[in-house]
Amino acid sequence: MLNDSIRYIANQLYCDEVSVQSIADKIGTPVYIYSLKRVLDNLARIRLAFGELNPHVHYSAKANASLAVLHTIVKAGAGIDAVSGGEIYKALQVGTKPEDIVFAGVGKTRDELRYALEQNVGWFNIENVLELQHINDLAAELGKESARVALRLNPDVTAATHHHIATGHKAAKFGLSIETVKEVLAHRDQYSNVRIEGIHIHIGSQLHDTEATRQAVRVALDCIGPYPDIRTFNIGGGMAVRYSPEEQIPRWEDFGAAVTPLLKEYEVILEPGRSIIADAGILVMSLLYTKVQGGEPIYITDGSMAELIRPALYEAHHEIMPVMKTSEAVSQKAYHVVGPVCESADALGHDILLPELEAGSLLAVLTAGAYSMAMASNYNQRTRPPEVVVAEDGKSWRLARRRETWDDLTATEII
Numbered sequence: 574m575l576n577d578s579i580r581y582i583a584n585q586l587y588c589d590e591v592s593v594q595s596i597a598d599k600i601g602t603p604v605y606i607y608s609l610k611r612v613l614d615n616l617a618r619i620r621l622a623f624g625e626l627n628p629h630v631h632y633s634a635k636a637n638a639s640l641a642v643l644h645t646i647v648k649a650g651a652g653i654d655a656v657s658g659g660e661i662y663k664a665l666q667v668g669t670k671p672e673d674i675v676f677a678g679v680g681k682t683r684d685e686l687r688y689a690l691e692q693n694v695g696w697f698n699i700e701n702v703l704e705l706q707h708i709n710d711l712a713a714e715l716g717k718e719s720a721r722v723a724l725r726l727n728p729d730v731t732a733a734t735h736h737h738i739a740t741g742h743k744a745a746k747f748g749l750s751i752e753t754v755k756e757v758l759a760h761r762d763q764y765s766n767v768r769i770e771g772i773h774i775h776i777g778s779q780l781h782d783t784e785a786t787r788q789a790v791r792v793a794l795d796c797i798g799p800y801p802d803i804r805t806f807n808i809g810g811g812m813a814v815r816y817s818p819e820e821q822i823p824r825w826e827d828f829g830a831a832v833t834p835l836l837k838e839y840e841v842i843l844e845p846g847r848s849i850i851a852d853a854g855i856l857v858m859s860l861l862y863t864k865v866q867g868g869e870p871i872y873i874t875d876g877s878m879a880e881l882i883r884p885a886l887y888e889a890h891h892e893i894m895p896v897m898k899t900s901e902a903v904s905q906k907a908y909h910v911v912g913p914v915c916e917s918a919d920a921l922g923h924d925i926l927l928p929e930l931e932a933g934s935l936l937a938v939l940t941a942g943a944y945s946m947a948m949a950s951n952y953n954q955r956t957r958p959p960e961v962v963v964a965e966d967g968k969s970w971r972l973a974r975r976r977e978t979w980d981d982l983t984a985t986e987i988i
């Protein structure tokens with residue numbers, strides 16, 4: 574979606590003060606472009622939305638782990654929510670203080686746990702009793718006085734979102750069941766090298782209501798009620814962004830208002846990913862060919878599901894717009910916008926209203942900052958695109974990741 578940073582000025586798409594065409598002319602396509610100004614605005618708006626709770630924001634690196642993005646967010650005082658050793662490594666590379674890192678994830682390996690302990694990360698969000706045992710044992714082995722732990726509760730509430738990104742219902746693989754959390758807490762003396770000081774929930778991403786979150790918070794409060802020394806409540810991420818003008822989503826303030834009365838007594842952690850980076854980013858691609866198949870017009874672009882898998886994976890909708898707007902008088906048609914990848918699922922969008930464009934014209938997929946490059950692959954041996962950031966002042970831009978080369982494709986292989 575268009576916003577204060579990604580907008581048209583005199584019929585040309587801009588990222589802040591920089592014309593998108595001018596970046597593509599220098600760097601080529603496909604290319605991701607991010608507004609760091611928008612990233613910081615989003616971070617500030619989230620802090621405001623939860624104002625009274627004064628939450629610690631731990632940006633969820635899985636949404637977009639580009640070093641430039643991480644660095645900008647960390648410099649602004651946020652911590653990082655990491656779900657792998659690799660994400661912890663990248664967080665440390667950009668100067669995140671170890672105590673400002675939360676290590677989450679349903680299947681942390683012993684090596685990852687050891688690494689995280691050695692690095693003194695601030696929190697371990699536990700999703701398995703054996704994992705808790707591993708941390709307890711590893712902390713003793715490494716001579717760490719104690720590791721700080723939050724139990725991730727599966728509160729058995731069904732979030733209003735796509736079923737692939739709902740995580741809080743009973744059958745989801747995430748978190749510890751209510752009974753298990755109670756059981757662990759009742760026997761927490763068994764884990765003498767860990768301090769269980771927090772509770773964690775994350776019921777899903779792109780949440781379309783706030784009620785399920787409130788319900789989940791209540792379930793969690795019930796579990797920790799008998800343990801007044803548990804003072805930290807991590808409510809995860811999940812705040813939604815608007816992918817189309819019609820999409821109805823709760824405002825971030827609504828999430829804040831929904832949980833504030835319940836959590837006033839707690840130190841609150843938030844793990845927003847999408848809400849910080851999604852609408853700060855676009856994927857710019859070139860039109861290669863036009864085709865009509867079965868009576869339906871198709872635009873074939875040099876962008877594909879390898880660069881943005883959300884439409885193929887979740888049937889997600891993204892707005893797609895020409896970088897150079899044509900005059901209002903030019904009629905528009907509903908196009909399928911597809912990529913070169915050998916899969917019928919390889920589409921960036923269906924029934925997208927666009928004018929007739931010539932090969933070589935640029936198209937921008939909007940709201941493509943989150944779960945885009947982070948989920949990109951080399952499928953079909955495509956090279957992953959570069960990332961460009963427009964600086965916080967909105968005026969200058971730079972390459973934050975170069976385009977991969979064919980040599981990169983073979984660099985890790987052995988014949």
Ligand SMILES: Cc1ncc(COP(=O)(O)O)c(C=O)c1O
Pocket residue numbers: 633635636654677775777778779809810811812844845846847848
């Ligand atoms: C535990 C946890 N925290 C935070 C997030 C970030 O979610 P979002 O990008 O929707 O804010 C996720 C994403 O799935 C997650 O699994």
